[in-house]
Amino acid sequence: MDKKYTIKDIAKMAGVSKGTVDRVLHNRGKVSPTALEKINEVLNVINYEPNLIARNLKNTKVYRICVLLPDPEIDTYWLPCVNGIQDAITEFKAYSVIIETYYFNPESTKSFLSTNEKIIRQSPDAVLIAPLFHKETVEIIKQYDELEIIVNTFNNQVESSSIKSFVGQDLYKSGRVAASLMNLILTDGQIAIIHIDESLKNAVHMQEKEKGFRNYFDEKKLSDFSLTTLKLKYSNIETKFPAFVEENPNLRGIFITTSKAYQIASVLSSIENRKIALIGYDLIEKNVNFLNQGLVHFLIHQNQKRQAYLGVSTLVEHFLFRKEIPETILLPIDIINVENASFYVS
Amino acid sequence: MDKKYTIKDIAKMAGVSKGTVDRVLHNRGKVSPTALEKINEVLNVINYEPNLIARNLKNTKVYRICVLLPDPEIDTYWLPCVNGIQDAITEFKAYSVIIETYYFNPESTKSFLSTNEKIIRQSPDAVLIAPLFHKETVEIIKQYDELEIIVNTFNNQVESSSIKSFVGQDLYKSGRVAASLMNLILTDGQIAIIHIDESLKNAVHMQEKEKGFRNYFDEKKLSDFSLTTLKLKYSNIETKFPAFVEENPNLRGIFITTSKAYQIASVLSSIENRKIALIGYDLIEKNVNFLNQGLVHFLIHQNQKRQAYLGVSTLVEHFLFRKEIPETILLPIDIINVENASFYVS
DNA sequence: TTTTTTAGTGTGTTCGAGCACATTTTTTGT
DNA sequence: ACAAAAAATGTGCTCGAACACACTAAAAAA
Numbered sequence: 001m002d003k004k005y006t007i008k009d010i011a012k013m014a015g016v017s018k019g020t021v022d023r024v025l026h027n028r029g030k031v032s033p034t035a036l037e038k039i040n041e042v043l044n045v046i047n048y049e050p051n052l053i054a055r056n057l058k059n060t061k062v063y064r065i066c067v068l069l070p071d072p073e074i075d076t077y078w079l080p081c082v083n084g085i086q087d088a089i090t091e092f093k094a095y096s097v098i099i100e101t102y103y104f105n106p107e108s109t110k111s112f113l114s115t116n117e118k119i120i121r122q123s124p125d126a127v128l129i130a131p132l133f134h135k136e137t138v139e140i141i142k143q144y145d146e147l148e149i150i151v152n153t154f155n156n157q158v159e160s161s162s163i164k165s166f167v168g169q170d171l172y173k174s175g176r177v178a179a180s181l182m183n184l185i186l187t188d189g190q191i192a193i194i195h196i197d198e199s200l201k202n203a204v205h206m207q208e209k210e211k212g213f214r215n216y217f218d219e220k221k222l223s224d225f226s227l228t229t230l231k232l233k234y235s236n237i238e239t240k241f242p243a244f245v246e247e248n249p250n251l252r253g254i255f256i257t258t259s260k261a262y263q264i265a266s267v268l269s270s271i272e273n274r275k276i277a278l279i280g281y282d283l284i285e286k287n288v289n290f291l292n293q294g295l296v297h298f299l300i301h302q303n304q305k306r307q308a309y310l311g312v313s314t315l316v317e318h319f320l321f322r323k324e325i326p327e328t329i330l331l332p333i334d335i336i337n338v339e340n341a342s343f344y345v346s
Numbered sequence: 347m348d349k350k351y352t353i354k355d356i357a358k359m360a361g362v363s364k365g366t367v368d369r370v371l372h373n374r375g376k377v378s379p380t381a382l383e384k385i386n387e388v389l390n391v392i393n394y395e396p397n398l399i400a401r402n403l404k405n406t407k408v409y410r411i412c413v414l415l416p417d418p419e420i421d422t423y424w425l426p427c428v429n430g431i432q433d434a435i436t437e438f439k440a441y442s443v444i445i446e447t448y449y450f451n452p453e454s455t456k457s458f459l460s461t462n463e464k465i466i467r468q469s470p471d472a473v474l475i476a477p478l479f480h481k482e483t484v485e486i487i488k489q490y491d492e493l494e495i496i497v498n499t500f501n502n503q504v505e506s507s508s509i510k511s512f513v514g515q516d517l518y519k520s521g522r523v524a525a526s527l528m529n530l531i532l533t534d535g536q537i538a539i540i541h542i543d544e545s546l547k548n549a550v551h552m553q554e555k556e557k558g559f560r561n562y563f564d565e566k567k568l569s570d571f572s573l574t575t576l577k578l579k580y581s582n583i584e585t586k587f588p589a590f591v592e593e594n595p596n597l598r599g600i601f602i603t604t605s606k607a608y609q610i611a612s613v614l615s616s617i618e619n620r621k622i623a624l625i626g627y628d629l630i631e632k633n634v635n636f637l638n639q640g641l642v643h644f645l646i647h648q649n650q651k652r653q654a655y656l657g658v659s660t661l662v663e664h665f666l667f668r669k670e671i672p673e674t675i676l677l678p679i680d681i682i683n684v685e686n687a688s689f690y691v692s
Numbered sequence: 693t694t695t696t697t698t699a700g701t702g703t704g705t706t707c708g709a710g711c712a713c714a715t716t717t718t719t720t721g722t
Numbered sequence: 723a724c725a726a727a728a729a730a731t732g733t734g735c736t737c738g739a740a741c742a743c744a745c746t747a748a749a750a751a752a
Contacts, residue, residue: 006737006738006739007738007739007740008738016701016702017701017702017703018702018703018738018739019701019702019703019741020700020701020702022739022740022741023700023701025739026740026741028741029699029700029701030698030699030700030701031699031700031701032699032700032701035700035701049439049440050738050739051403051440051737051738051739052440052739053399053402053403053440053441053737053738053739054403054707054737054738054739054740055738055739055740056399056707056739057397057399057400057403057706057707057708057737057738057739058706058707058738058739058740058741059707059739059740060706060707093395094395094397094398094399094667095399170689173685173686173689176685177683177685177686179685180683180684180685181683184530184531185530216685321440330689331689332680332686332689332690333685333686333689334678334680334681334686335680335681335682335683335686336681337523337526337527337681338526339519339522339523339525339526339562339679340519340523340678340679340680340681343516343519343676343677343678343679344678352707352708352709353708353709353710354708362731362732363731363732363733364708364709364732364733365710365711365731365732365733366730366731366732368709368710368711369730369731371709372710372711374711375729375730375731376728376729376730376731377729377730377731378718378729378730378731381730381731396708396709397707397708397709398709399707399708399709400707400708400709400710400737401708401709401710402709402737403707403708403709403736403737403738403739404708404709404710404711404736404737405709405710405737406736406737
């Protein structure tokens with residue numbers, strides 16, 4: 001039943017040599033109809049599963065996987081990804097796989113393109129990309145496609161038939177989750193949706209979250225709330241945001257669509273007499289600090305570490321164990337408050 | 347730097363044979379001080395990591411791991427565990443590991459003990475147990491210990507120096523999480539903590555959750571709430587519970603410490619004019635249905651599937667890759683509402 | 693009929709670790 | 723000094739898949 005058969009076993013059973021069995025299994029070379037039938041008969045009865053260990057031992061081909069993501073020194077948001085990739089490296093170090101990480105400057109499309117060129121020069125078997133820049137990504141993917149390099153993406157979704165896989169989160173639904181939590185904290189009043197970002201590279205990201213957030217309130221017909229959208233940059237938060245709070249005395253809640261909730265929380269902490277509910281994204285240290293202080297009510301965990309890990313590991317398992325690469329992996333939308341945060345911070 | 351060295355490489359570098367290198371690495375047999383020094387010199391310079399694939403190919407020892415858990419046909423709560431174990435079986439089927447599952451009747455300590463005896467007769471290398479019965483577990487673990495069989499546990503924590511590892515959740519903290527959510531839904535009124543269970547086998551489980559739940563309200567000095575504890579059995583829910591609701595007109599919220607929230611929700615759905623917040627455990631189908639209907643507000647996901655998977659996989663990796671078995675793995679306390687539930691249901 | 697081609701089949705080596713066994717070297721005892 | 727024992731070291735086989743190569747037999751060409 002669960003006995004493990006080897007090629008040798010099959011050969012003996014079919015009364016041929018292991019070479020012939022091998023030829024049938026990989027349909028290479030010529031095999032007589034007689035031998036083919038005998039072997040197929042055996043294969044139909046037993047359930048042959050090649051020993052992946054033995055296969056991998058013999059396999060001298062070294063697979064190269066390149067990962068491209070923004071420099072975590074420029075944006076610490078990407079730090080967990082590095083850990084996730086490190087996990088994958090550790091896990092697969094025994095196998096003939098090389099996993100290399102490349103960083104680009106998230107503020108520069110040029111840097112993105114030039115680092116891609118650098119990767120292409122390495123002629124990898126596959127790449128995992130955080131496609132921050134939509135247009136440039138579509139462009140560069142053509143090149144990968146021509147070179148028959150498998151392209152996986154994570155964090156940002158880019159539509160392209162050349163992309164084998166995407167690992168990320170349903171942003172629209174994560175907006176809805178945030179809305180459902182906000183609706184639990186508040187009963188009425190004004191809610192601001194704040195987008196904080198230097199450039200527009202996260203535009204789609206942020207819009208999807210806003211859509212989901214607004215859709216929840218529309219759908220539930222929660223007419224006691226009024227929703228406002230506000231766009232801020234790092235540089236003008238300290239001036240524009242306090243003014244906004246001043247102008248909107250009925251403001252009760254804020255949904256921050258990026259990982260910069262701590263910047264809002266920091267400003268709010270200096271404004272007395274205003275209790276405003278905050279919901280943001282990502283368990284970066286500063287956010288968790290404000291969560292523990294009670295200034296941030298909920299964080300939505302996007303689990304970038306696991307995103308990056310899965311992005312790499314599905315590729316490795318594809319090469320080593322011939323597993324299918326899943327087209328999309330949507331990670332759960334983890335709801336974090338002060339009580340369960342410690343279990344998610346790795 | 348990252349070059350992979352083989353025993354043969356080391357032998358050549360040290361000017362000895364691979365046999366001698368092997369003896370040094372495993373300190374078996376006699377080696378002259380001269381040879382030892384030469385080999386150690388080489389080992390200090392390079393970073394030798396044995397090829398686990400090759401090691402495993404050669405290794406003819408078949409490891410046997412037995413898993414013991416309640417029959418999922420008697421209590422569907424355990425169904426996800428079976429899937430988790432199945433995942434592990436699939437993942438490691440290439441290796442020389444046999445993973446066998448045994449069921450016992452969760453209502454019978456006798457069944458628990460006799461199934462354990464059955465497992466012992468298989469003389470496994472390790473077991474993973476859901477130790478539902480505390481006293482009997484302590485008893486049976488002695489036997490495993492004498493036979494030098496590694497014992498891992500999951501779901502229920504049992505203190506014993508003979509237990510190598512525990513995979514589960516911090517129940518006290520999960521109670522706190524539930525409390526924090528309840529505090530968000532309600533502003534005041536009576537809250538019932540309901541324990542639903544046939545026997546007392548989950549007593550410690552439920553008590554821990556209650557402690558955490560109550561502690562949260564105590565700590566925050568939320569004096570607008572009053573907390574009551576109610577113990578129910580499957581058989582008397584339909585009579586006792588409606589009476590309880592009747593008697594307590596100020597009842598606003600219920601925290602169900604087991605996975606039977608659906609039974610409470612079912613009764614509540616037939617009682618008109620009472621809006622009572624429900625928080626329970628586990629994403630079993632019936633619970634998720636009530637979550638979608640809006641009768642259950644939050645579920646806490648205990649992720650039994652992953653518990654079982656990790657319980658097995660840490661053992662397998664210990665045998666195959668000589669990894670350490672972590673003493674305790676506490677899974678995150680996932681907060682589930684109607685908006686994010688779909689991502690957790692596997 | 694003999695030679696050449698090709699279809700069909702089997703044998704042997706490789707991957708790296710692990711271990712049994714054989715061989716060589718050194719030490720001990722007489 | 724020489725045999726015997728002990729210590730040290732080297733050799734060779736195994737695990738299972740993969741593939742190169744060698745070989746046989748039958749068919750095609752000369």
